[in-house]
Amino acid sequence: xxxxxxxxxxxxLRKEWIQVRRDPFTLRMIIxxxxxxxxxxxxxxxxxxxxxxxxxxMAEHSKYERTLVAAMQNTGYYDIxxxxxxxxxERGLADGELLFVVNIPPGFDRAVDRGEQPxxxxxxxxxxxxxxxxxxxxxxxxxxxxxxxxxQTVRSTPAVPPFQFAVHARYNxxxxxxxxxxxxxxxxVLTISTLFITTLSITRERERGTMENLLAMPVxxxxxxxxxxxxxxxIGYTQALLIMGIAAAVFDLPIRGSMVLLILxxxxxxxxxxxxxxxxxxxxxxxxxxxxxxxxxxxxxxLLSGFMFPFAGMPVWAQWAGELFPVxxxxxxxxxxLLKGNGMAQIVPELWPIxxxxxxxxxxxxxxxxETLD
Amino acid sequence: xxAELVIDVRDLRKRYGARVVVDGLTLGVAAGEICGFLGAxxxxxxxxxxMLCGLIKPDGGGGTCLGLDIVRxxxxxxxxxxxxxxxxxxxxxxxxAENLDFVASVYELSDRRGRVRAIVERMGLAGRADQLAGxxxxxxxxxxALAACVLHEPKLLLLDEPTAGxxxxxxxxxxxxxxxxxxxxxTVLVSTHYMDEAERCGRIAYLSGGRIVAQGSPxxxxxxxxxxxxxxxxxxxxxxxxxxxxxAGVESAAVFGSAVHLAGMDRAALERxxxxxxxxxxxxxxxxxxxxxxxxxxLSQPDGGAS
Ligand SMILES: Nc1ncnc2c1ncn2[C@@H]1O[C@H](COP(=O)(O)OP(=O)(O)OP(=O)(O)O)[C@@H](O)[C@H]1O
Ligand SMILES: [Mg+2]
Numbered sequence: 001x002x003x004x005x006x007x008x009x010x011x012x013l014r015k016e017w018i019q020v021r022r023d024p025f026t027l028r029m030i031i032x033x034x035x036x037x038x039x040x041x042x043x044x045x046x047x048x049x050x051x052x053x054x055x056x057x058m059a060e061h062s063k064y065e066r067t068l069v070a071a072m073q074n075t076g077y078y079d080i081x082x083x084x085x086x087x088x089x090e091r092g093l094a095d096g097e098l099l100f101v102v103n104i105p106p107g108f109d110r111a112v113d114r115g116e117q118p119x120x121x122x123x124x125x126x127x128x129x130x131x132x133x134x135x136x137x138x139x140x141x142x143x144x145x146x147x148x149x150x151x152q153t154v155r156s157t158p159a160v161p162p163f164q165f166a167v168h169a170r171y172n173x174x175x176x177x178x179x180x181x182x183x184x185x186x187x188x189v190l191t192i193s194t195l196f197i198t199t200l201s202i203t204r205e206r207e208r209g210t211m212e213n214l215l216a217m218p219v220x221x222x223x224x225x226x227x228x229x230x231x232x233x234x235i236g237y238t239q240a241l242l243i244m245g246i247a248a249a250v251f252d253l254p255i256r257g258s259m260v261l262l263i264l265x266x267x268x269x270x271x272x273x274x275x276x277x278x279x280x281x282x283x284x285x286x287x288x289x290x291x292x293x294x295x296x297x298x299x300x301x302x303l304l305s306g307f308m309f310p311f312a313g314m315p316v317w318a319q320w321a322g323e324l325f326p327v328x329x330x331x332x333x334x335x336x337x338l339l340k341g342n343g344m345a346q347i348v349p350e351l352w353p354i355x356x357x358x359x360x361x362x363x364x365x366x367x368x369x370x371e372t373l374d
Numbered sequence: 375x376x377a378e379l380v381i382d383v384r385d386l387r388k389r390y391g392a393r394v395v396v397d398g399l400t401l402g403v404a405a406g407e408i409c410g411f412l413g414a415x416x417x418x419x420x421x422x423x424x425m426l427c428g429l430i431k432p433d434g435g436g437g438t439c440l441g442l443d444i445v446r447x448x449x450x451x452x453x454x455x456x457x458x459x460x461x462x463x464x465x466x467x468x469x470x471a472e473n474l475d476f477v478a479s480v481y482e483l484s485d486r487r488g489r490v491r492a493i494v495e496r497m498g499l500a501g502r503a504d505q506l507a508g509x510x511x512x513x514x515x516x517x518x519a520l521a522a523c524v525l526h527e528p529k530l531l532l533l534d535e536p537t538a539g540x541x542x543x544x545x546x547x548x549x550x551x552x553x554x555x556x557x558x559x560x561t562v563l564v565s566t567h568y569m570d571e572a573e574r575c576g577r578i579a580y581l582s583g584g585r586i587v588a589q590g591s592p593x594x595x596x597x598x599x600x601x602x603x604x605x606x607x608x609x610x611x612x613x614x615x616x617x618x619x620x621x622a623g624v625e626s627a628a629v630f631g632s633a634v635h636l637a638g639m640d641r642a643a644l645e646r647x648x649x650x651x652x653x654x655x656x657x658x659x660x661x662x663x664x665x666x667x668x669x670x671x672x673l674s675q676p677d678g679g680a681s
Contacts, residue, residue: 011479015468022467213463215429217480218453371449374430 008219012227020231034189034239041185042251047177048134050076052099055083055092059106064146071145077135099125115154171339182247183334184307186240187327191273194236198277199294201228203287221369229274236270256341265333272326272358279365301327326354380405380530380561383437388421395421397584408556410572411565413581414673419565420460423532427457456523460534462515466508470518473507481526497521512539533564549574569666592665601663601671604636609654621647637667
């Protein structure tokens with residue numbers, strides 16, 4: 001058996017590179033896709049939604065209602081309009097036109113004046129708990145809203161707490177969602193583009209019939225696989241730098257840690273995706289199967305990595321599953337280096353799981369690369 | 375079997391699932407020979423060629439090509455064989471020259487550019503060198519494929535239907551090239567469905583149901599078939615052919631220009647059929663079976679079709 005040959009590797013590499021260059025659609029996607037996703041997600045995803053549509057129902061005109069509504073509007077969470085009746089409220093909630101309905105009970109003014117502590121019922125559409133969570137929490141601070149209009153006896157008694165908490169929001173003091181999303185987006189976009197493209201690489205040769213020829217020639221599997229991967233490392237880096245550049249310019253993404261360190265770590269992450277893609281490509285019989293395998297891993301890497309939902313909020317088994325994916329670790333590295341200014345020492349615990357994953361998957365790919373047609 | 379044989383395989387077997395595709399095939403091809411590989415669609419020609427160059431593993435049997443074991447030495451064998459696949463399998467998005475350059479560098483040839491230029495000249499591809507392979511017409515694709523598989527100067531060529539879809543003149547040129555190369559000592563195994571091509575082979579092997587049912591020089595195969603052909607001219611030939619075709623002992627009755635040909639294995643049965651025919655009186659005489667008659671005869675055997 002002949003060993004690795006640089007000349008053969010370079011031959012396949014040159015061929016792959018020409019093919020990448022000749023495929024303008026894919027090339028355009030490589031640039032357009034990350035930019036589009038960055039703007040889409042950067043502007044669209046907001047985990048602290050404001051201005052939620054709210055309906056107001058009241059039995060009769062009330063002198064306190066105006067103050068209460070103003071106080072709710074001032075929290076920024078509620079956009080309130082008055083409803084004509086129960087039917088409209090029900091319809092609004094069912095149609096999704098309203099997320100909240102505020103019910104001011106009959107005799108509200110009198111009950112407040114008498115100190116009867118009446119209840120204002122909030123109907124909330126809880127199909128998406130995270131959409132209404134912050135808004136509902138803000139209500140707790142509004143029970144003293146009427147104090148200025150009320151006689152001393154029925155005002156809320158200001159309790160003097162024995163101690164208090166102060167939250168110091170570090171790394172992202174304004175708690176901007178976008179600063180959390182952009183680093184995640186770098187990882188997700190890299191996963192989509194590099195995983196999918198390499199997933200198709202070998203099945204494409206199989207489907208076009210060129211595999212028969214490639215196998216009849218004296219190239220070694222390792223040469224073919226490396227040559228198929230290298231162009232996409234370049235492409236992956238291009239995408240990562242593009243996203244970071246735009247994020248820094250448009251979304252004021254801070255770059256607190258070392259760029260060099262980040263680029264090295266991203267290289268490993270890209271390699272892990274390419275290795276996985278190649279494995280799918282060698283196992284799959286055709287492009288359709290290959291795509292399905294890639295999609296199958298894509299969803300958990302969105303959901304379990306901490307990109308969409310906080311990692312800490314997941315049950316332990318889900319966290320274990322999440323730890324398997326390179327995205328999970330890459331996400332922590334990118335957030336850590338960009339936002340926290342983490343150095344080598346802090347990211348090593350995240351690097352080795354990616355390295356181990358890459359190695360394991362590369363072994364499977366080499367092992368399952370068939371040198372014959374059967 | 376002697377060491378002279380470039381292809382020397384015995385009892386090759388290959389099955390896909392429950393279906394036996396190659397069933398105990400034994401083939402010997404001497405150095406410098408052009409061996410034609412014939413047989414119905416699905417008779418196992420492509421599968422056999424793939425086994426010969428190590429692309430698929432035989433389920434049973436084995437042997438050598440160029441003195442190398444087709445299973446154990448598959449990777450060394452590949453460097454010395456030129457295999458032209460039945461389906462065009464070069465890169466559509468690379469130009470002719472780029473495809474050839476790729477092949478040359480994968481074989482690690484010295485003086486890559488010089489060799490590519492030489493083969494482009496020899497195959498008359500000069501005018502198409504910078505055209506994308508996917509945009510070439512069928513015939514030019516075949517030329518590119520042939521150029522690519524002789525680029526590394528193999529000692530054995532396996533050509534799987536190299537002239538399918540190629541016009542008559544180009545086919546003639548193709549075969550002139552193959553004869554030139556055989557003259558230089560190259561051994562060629564070439565599959566084809568064309569009779570005129572079969573007649574240009576030094577030897578032919580006819581495959582049916584995954585085994586060789588007839589082989590030898592085209593003359594020998596034609597004469598050795600035992601087929602009797604009777605021909606007649608004049609009269610209403612189409613009507614005669616239609617009526618005779620249905621009679622016992624007549625394998626085929628076909629009109630060729632101004633003559634009708636009757637074929638069968640049993641002369642007496644043919645004569646009985648003629649006697650029973652009640653149409654115009656025709657004058658019958660013997661003609662020597664041609665290769666085509668023999669193949670049609672073989673194809674119409676119970677196991678001669680696609681099995
Ligand atoms: N990969 C495969 N899986 C299953 N069956 C196969 C496979 N390859 C070939 N076959 C079957 O093996 C039989 C022989 O096929 P093969 O391609 O060798 O025929 P062939 O003589 O080359 O025919 P043709 O003249 O049409 O090219 C066919 O019936 C085909 O269906
Ligand atoms: Mg075939």
